[in-house]
Amino acid sequence: MRRTPGAIRILGGVLTLYLLAPFVAGLSRMGDADWRGVDRAALLHAAGVSVASATAATALVAVAGVPLGYVLARGRGWRVAVLGGVVQWPLALPPLASGILLLFLLGYNGVLGGLTHGALTESFAGIVLAEAFVAAPFLIVAARSAFAAVDPALEDVAATLGYGPGAVFRRIGLPVARRAILAGLLLAWLRAFGEFGATMMVAYHPYSLPVFTYVAFGGAGLPAMLPVLAPTLAVAATVLVLGQVVAVPRRRGRAPSRDVLPPVAAGPAATGPGRTLVLDLRQNLEGFTLRVEYRTQARRLAILGASGSGKSMSLRTIAGLERGAGSVVRCDGRDLAALPPEARGIAYVPQGYALPPHLTVAEQVRFAVDSNPALVAHWVAAFGLADLSRRYPHELSPGQRQRVALARALSRPSAGLVLLDEPFSALDAPLRARLRQDVLAVQGGVRATTILVTHDPAEAMLLADELLLLDGGRVIRAGPVDEVFSRPGGEIAARLLGARTIGAGDVLSPTRIDIGGGVALRVAGAPLTPGARVRWAVRPHQVRLDGRGEYPATILHRGAVRDGQRSVRLRLGEAVLDIVADPSCPDIGPCRVMIDPLAFQVWPHDGHGP
Ligand SMILES: Nc1ncnc2c1ncn2[C@@H]1O[C@H](COP(=O)(O)OP(=O)(O)OP(=O)(O)O)[C@@H](O)[C@H]1O
Known part of the structure; x- marks a missing residue:
């Protein structure tokens, strides 16, 4: 646990002392209480009125205040900003002024007062309405903050899993924000319970506890007040303790388990043609x-x-x-763009996985509206999640979380597209490698088209048959992986694919490039145009030192041995390459290298530089 700085603790402590001091002072004087003049039945009645009216007022503001908090948290634009300010006005008014304003509405001559023939003043209903007016902002502000703190990705995922906006509110927003909302309800209740000024103006009778206290204080001195204080303090203290029990998060059990991930039990390979996907995203x-046009099977x-x-995006x-007016998303001829997210039949796994914190693993994997029990059972078994079924997300390792998110998405029978947004980001390298195998196994067993978003070329080449390279919202190159890799089409695309520009050359024939120094590279892939000036690149691990290699080269530098490999700098034609080699590789001087023709990336020279 992190330590809190001393100065911060001192400042907090000073305020706590100040807040507690009046209670201590009052309680220490309880011995002087003068109970003789106290009408105990009336005191009890006033306490009952206050508890009942505060409860009714809190219930009243909860019904509309929680949804209003949601609107304020999720809404955008100046109207929402103005609304957010307006609903806090009662906080800015002295309670007596609130009471006067309420009388214009609830009094005999007010709109509501007239309709109800004055039933809303000098009555229990009047007390409830006055208390609701002053207490509502406490709940609304708390609910707005609580909903604003809910990760929007949780709601996005719920939408893609088949939940409409109302169900997303009930199944995600409300439960995730529950504790903070309960804290807001507690605040609102306490504010209503202690309300005096507005209540006195609207409904002096029946006496609420604060009004009774005022009356008792008016008729006698401090000693007569003390008995009146006792029930006030007792009720407030009880509610506060209850509130702490309900609203303070409990620390639930187990520490996150370590990443003990059994291999994914791959099912039978999916057969049949791929889906026809037509995209025009705007x-x-x-x-x-953004403008992305692509068509693929x-x-x-x-x-x-x-x-x-x-x-x-x-x-x-x-x-x-995202709305994307004018966009086209068609899967096997079905027009998805016209449908809301909950009707698109899409399995979406966002960055960070978005597992609602209030659901166990078992509840997560069957969370989709149309989750299929047989599919749930299949993926739970395949991912080795059965023993974790009662755990909550914070009790899982990152790898286990990813598996739960995948199982949740894949348990929908109708999913035609599986969307994976950077599924391995924020994981360490060994775990990334293992989880890629998970995704690979998944891809082999589902007929759905998987679309993987990544900025890692190795990941893309392992987990995709076709690549779409984006730059500034546009497709700069697209097609089968090998084609795109070997002919990226330009410098930016080549760099996205991990190429570090190594050299330039002149095309001799459709498969040969003269790179100077008497060396002509033999390359595979789409035929090149003789006479064109090109750039080329090759990955370090694809250049092998070999006495019978095709190309003559010169070792310029032998680096230190690390992890059983030696870094070596060599000259090939006019290019200088940094590669990794066996520790026993030849010393500085002439050598030969072997390079697979498929390993070369070649793209048109942009005219800048050598
Ligand atoms: N609501 C928005 N309003 C305006 N611009 C936005 C909005 N959301 C995203 N953008 C912009 O759209 C662009 C694309 O965002 P996107 O999240 O798709 O990037 P990305 O390629 O996924 O990046 P990363 O790899 O960092 O996640 C960014 O420039 C971003 O700033």
């Missing part, structure tokens, strides 16, 4: 325009791009979580 945002598609290039537009 977003016009301030400072960013590939089962596995990866969208690769730098940060901010529009990868997640594309996925969210496909899922219907």
Whole structure:
């Protein structure tokens, strides 16, 4: 646990002392209490009125105040901002002024007062209405903050799992924000219970406890007040203790378990053709325009791009979580763009997985509206989740969380598209490697098209048959993985695919490039245009030192041995390459290297540089 700085604790302590001091002072004087003049029956009645009216007022504001808090948390624009300010006005008014305003509404001559023939003043109903007016902002502000703190990804996922807006509120927003809302309800109750000024103006009778206290104080001195204080303090203290029990989060059991992940039990391989997917994704945002057009029958598609290039936006537009007016999303001829997210039949796994914290693993995996028990059982078994079924997300390791999110998404029989948004981000390298195998196993067993968003070329090449390279919201290259890899089409795409520009050359024939120094590379892939000037790249681990290798080269530098490998710098033609080699590789001087023709990436020279 992190330690709190001393100065902060001192400041907090000073205020706590100040807040407690009047209670201590009052309680220490209880011995002087003068009970003789106290009408105990009237005191008890007033206490009953206050408890009942505060409870009724809190219930009243809860019914509308919680939804209002949700609207304020989720809404955008100036209207919502104005609404957020207006509902806090009662906080700014002296309670007596609130009472006067309420009289204009509830009094004999007020709109509501006239309709009810004055039943809303000098009555229990009047007390409830006055208390509701002053207490409501406490609940609304607490509910707004509580809903604002709910991760929007949780609601997005629920929407893609078949829940409409009302169900998302009930199944996600409300339960996740529950504790903070309960704290707000407690505040509202206490404010209503202690309300005096507005109540006195609207309903002097029947006496509530604060009004009774005022009357008792008016008729006698401090000693006569003390008996009146006793029930007030007792009730407030009881409610506060109850509130702490209900509203303070309990620490639930187990520490996150370690990543003990059994291999995924891959089922039978999916057969049949891939789905026909037609995409024309459009977003016009301030400072960013997305336009992605693509048509494919590939089962596995990866969208690769730098940060901010529009990868997640594309996925969210496909899922219907971003509007994207004019967009087309068609899967096997079914027009998804016309449907809300809950009707698109999409299995969406967002970054961070978005597992609602109040649901156990068992509840998570069957959370989708149309989750299929047989599929749930299949994926729970395949991912080895059965022993974790009673755990909550914070009791799971990152790898287990990812498996739960995958199982949840895949347990929908109707899912035609599986969208994976950076599923391995924020994981360490060994875990990434293992979880890629999970996804690979999943891809082999589902007929749905998987669309993976990533900025890792290795991940994209392992988990996709076709690639879509994005830059600034546009597709700069798309097609089968091998084609895109070997002919990225330009410098930016080549870099996205991990190429570090190594050299330039002139195309001699459709499969040969002269890179100077008497070396001509033999490359595979789409035929090149003789005479064209090109750039080329090759990954370090694809260059092998081999005495019978095709190309003559020169070792320029032998680096230290690390992890059983030696870094080596060599010259090939006019290019300088950094590679990794066996520790026993030849010393500085001439050598030969072997490079698979498929390993070369070649793209047109942009005219800048050598
Ligand atoms: N609501 C929004 N309003 C305006 N611009 C937005 C909004 N949401 C996202 N953007 C912008 O859209 C662009 C694409 O965002 P997106 O999240 O798709 O990027 P990304 O490629 O997934 O990046 P990363 O790899 O960092 O997640 C970014 O420039 C982002 O700033």
